[in-house]
Amino acid sequence: MSPQPHDVRSVFSVRSYEIDSYAHVNNGVYIAWFEHGRQLWLKTKGYTYDSLAARKQWFVVARTEVDFRQPLSEGQTAELTTAIESLGRSSVRWKQTLRLAPEVAENAEPTLSPDRVVVAEAVTVMVFSGEGGGSIPIPGDFRAAIE
Secondary structure, rough: OOOOOEEEEEEEEHHHHHHHOOOOOOHHHHHHHHHHHHHHHHHHOEEEEHHHHHOEEEEEEEEEEEEEEEEOOOOOOEEEEEEEEOOOEEEEEEEEEEEOOOOOOOOOOOOOOOOOEEEEEEEEEEEEEEEOEEEOOHHHHHHHHHH
């Protein structure tokens, strides 16, 4: 079952401490950016990891695949688009695309253009888990909010 599209965008500027010895963004930084994008997406639907944990429902990463397409260097800006691609019984499949952001004036909003250079793409599967540690069905209110 596929949810309705609901893209959330976030912007990241490359900071000096995110650069590795090859003079580009370290691959671990991308994972953190993708995580941040998913958290922002959840907030738009009224959820946080803490609010789910308070209900004894944990939302955990089961798998992440990243395709690195272009390096990013210090001072560059990238825009991340985050969306849910599909829902399973207990799992949620996320699709995220990081694109090179256009140069923008300070305080101006970048605009999403699908023809911009793709820097990286990720697919992440997250699973709902209960107190016993095993998977549980996606909570009904969460599924309703997504669909």
